[in-house]
Amino acid sequence: xxxxxxxxxxxxxxxxxxxxxxxxxxxxxxxxxxxxxxxxxxxxxxxxxxxxxxxxxxxxxxxxxxxxxxxxxxxxxxxxxxxxxxxxxxxxxxxxxxxxxxxxxxxxxxxxxxxxxx
Numbered sequence: 001x002x003x004x005x006x007x008x009x010x011x012x013x014x015x016x017x018x019x020x021x022x023x024x025x026x027x028x029x030x031x032x033x034x035x036x037x038x039x040x041x042x043x044x045x046x047x048x049x050x051x052x053x054x055x056x057x058x059x060x061x062x063x064x065x066x067x068x069x070x071x072x073x074x075x076x077x078x079x080x081x082x083x084x085x086x087x088x089x090x091x092x093x094x095x096x097x098x099x100x101x102x103x104x105x106x107x108x109x110x111x112x113x114x115x116x117x118x
Contacts, residue, residue: 033079040088042070
């Protein structure tokens with residue numbers, strides 16, 4: 001969960017005394033990133049990458065994601081950006097690439113075995 005004290009969250013705003021509820025009080029937009037977004041995208045990724053490394057989370061490292069990944073995702077049309085009042089606040093890459101080690105993973109989840117409501 002993103003909190004107001006999160007060093008990478010500069011768009012969160014508390015809307016009630018319920019500290020689990022945050023909202024954006026701005027106009028949001030979701031669209032494909034373009035080459036003109038590269039600098040902002042890479043800056044955002046770098047901030048999160050450094051934050052994750054500092055927290056001991058090994059999802060990303062010094063080599064990944066790098067500028068080549070960002071450029072490729074933009075060129076393929078797979079990088080989507082979320083903006084609030086024209087400020088980049090999030091990105092996601094949608095593609096069908098899969099690392100070889102995941103090809104043999106059992107992705108099926110069967111949660112209905114013990115649930116009478118299935």
